[in-house]
Amino acid sequence: MIANYGYKDGSGEYYISIDTDKCIGCTADRACLTACPKLMFEIITDDYDDEVAWVKKPNCRTLAYDCADCKPSAGYTSLPCMTACTPGAIKHSW
Amino acid sequence: MNAEVKADTLPEKKEFWRWQENVWVDESKDWKSAKIITCGIDVGSVSSQAVLVVDGELYGYNSMRTGNNSPDSAKNALAGVMDKCGMKLEDIHFVVGTGYGRVNVPFAHKAITEIACHARGANYMGGNGVRTILDMGGQDCKAIHCDDKGKVTNFLMNDKCAAGTGRGMEVISDLMQIPIAELGPRSFDIDSDVEAVSSVCVVFAKSEALGLLKAGYTKNKVIAAYCQAMAERVVSLLERIGVEEGFFITGGIAKNPGVVKRIEKLLGIKAMDTKIDSQIAGALGAALFGYTLQSKKAAA
Ligand code: SF4
Numbered sequence: 001m002i003a004n005y006g007y008k009d010g011s012g013e014y015y016i017s018i019d020t021d022k023c024i025g026c027t028a029d030r031a032c033l034t035a036c037p038k039l040m041f042e043i044i045t046d047d048y049d050d051e052v053a054w055v056k057k058p059n060c061r062t063l064a065y066d067c068a069d070c071k072p073s074a075g076y077t078s079l080p081c082m083t084a085c086t087p088g089a090i091k092h093s094w
Numbered sequence: 095m096n097a098e099v100k101a102d103t104l105p106e107k108k109e110f111w112r113w114q115e116n117v118w119v120d121e122s123k124d125w126k127s128a129k130i131i132t133c134g135i136d137v138g139s140v141s142s143q144a145v146l147v148v149d150g151e152l153y154g155y156n157s158m159r160t161g162n163n164s165p166d167s168a169k170n171a172l173a174g175v176m177d178k179c180g181m182k183l184e185d186i187h188f189v190v191g192t193g194y195g196r197v198n199v200p201f202a203h204k205a206i207t208e209i210a211c212h213a214r215g216a217n218y219m220g221g222n223g224v225r226t227i228l229d230m231g232g233q234d235c236k237a238i239h240c241d242d243k244g245k246v247t248n249f250l251m252n253d254k255c256a257a258g259t260g261r262g263m264e265v266i267s268d269l270m271q272i273p274i275a276e277l278g279p280r281s282f283d284i285d286s287d288v289e290a291v292s293s294v295c296v297v298f299a300k301s302e303a304l305g306l307l308k309a310g311y312t313k314n315k316v317i318a319a320y321c322q323a324m325a326e327r328v329v330s331l332l333e334r335i336g337v338e339e340g341f342f343i344t345g346g347i348a349k350n351p352g353v354v355k356r357i358e359k360l361l362g363i364k365a366m367d368t369k370i371d372s373q374i375a376g377a378l379g380a381a382l383f384g385y386t387l388q389s390k391k392a393a394a
């Protein structure tokens with residue numbers, strides 16, 4: 001399942017997508033949990049009883065601000081969450 | 095001079111936003127001979143529904159306005175439909191809670207998100223050809239893809255503000271002093287097409303709507319501009335995950351042709367029809383999940 005967390009507002013579209021099929025039997029040892037400096041990811045049991053990552057609720061409404069420090073404008077060339085998630089489950093829309 | 099105003103001389107405050115609450119049971123079925131009875135309760139921010147499923151088939155429901163708290167709303171919604179058919183809580187084998195108040199449904203055996211429940215409910219209502227679901231709820235909006243079993247494959251939810259939601263439509267209904275059920279038809283009763291209001295944010299839309307009225311727009315034109323804005327907003331949400339044929343709309347706004355027809359025009363596809371009340375999709379899906387879980391339990 002592709003789960004999209006985030007929002008669209010007047011300034012743009014801010015979504016983090018997680019391909020939760022890749023989280024089932026994660027081969028990166030749940031690296032997303034510790035890689036994110038804002039600790040935005042969490043492992044939950046979803047509606048189909050699979051243990052997958054999601055973005056914590058409060059962060060879903062403030063992604064543009066929360067992620068600003070990791071983005072190229074802050075000097076990063078790759079995002080810590082995407083680098084750590086070697087199965088390639090995480091994508092950003094901006 | 096006596097400035098006292100007697101209560102019976104006060105003007106009646108009309109609630110234009112008030113939508114039709116509904117209780118229904120399928121009189122052709124006898125729940126007493128059923129093997130498995132399950133219930134889904136969807137406590138949303140604006141409305142609450144309780145749906146009874148008997149041996150995997152829709153049997154009855156109650157759809158009403160959400161009260162002051164989730165547990166009471168859940169109890170009242172369920173009591174309404176149980177009273178109608180003489181059922182008691184002990185007769186129900188499995189209860190699933192969903193919606194924003196799902197964890198506060200007092201008698202629920204399990205809580206399941208509204209995303210999974212809407213997909214399951216839409217699959218029942220529209221058949222296994224349903225692939226894209228738009229749920230326009232009271233205070234949020236969801237775009238969902240599902241497979242032929244109603245299992246979610248992709249979803250996106252916007253709950254950041256009430257724009258493009260049922261609550262937004264209620265506000266416009268009150269502002270225009272036009273019953274909510276009339277908004278859709280009236281939005282087509284205009285002499286020329288109108289531009290969408292620039293914002294569907296409830297606060298800005300209110301002042302923009304008032305500005306348009308002052309500028310000489312008829313009420314119908316203002317409603318049309320608001321319906322167009324809502325349609326454009328949800329379409330941009332849908333486009334993010336893509337729209338596949340087998341398009342189904344759930345939630346209260348599915349009953350507003352002013353929004354639905356404009357969405358269909360923007361997408362270039364028609365939404366699937368159903369005879370079942372679009373507002374019960376979440377609770378129906380929850381009850382169907384309950385049926386699967388109870389069946390597994392019984393078979394173990
Ligand atoms: S997001 Fe990536 S690292 Fe985190 S659990 Fe899923 S697959 Fe593993």
Ligand code: SF4
Pocket residue numbers: 035036037038039040066067068070071079080081082
């Ligand atoms: S970009 Fe940075 S803050 Fe945002 S989710 Fe990734 S690691 Fe966390």
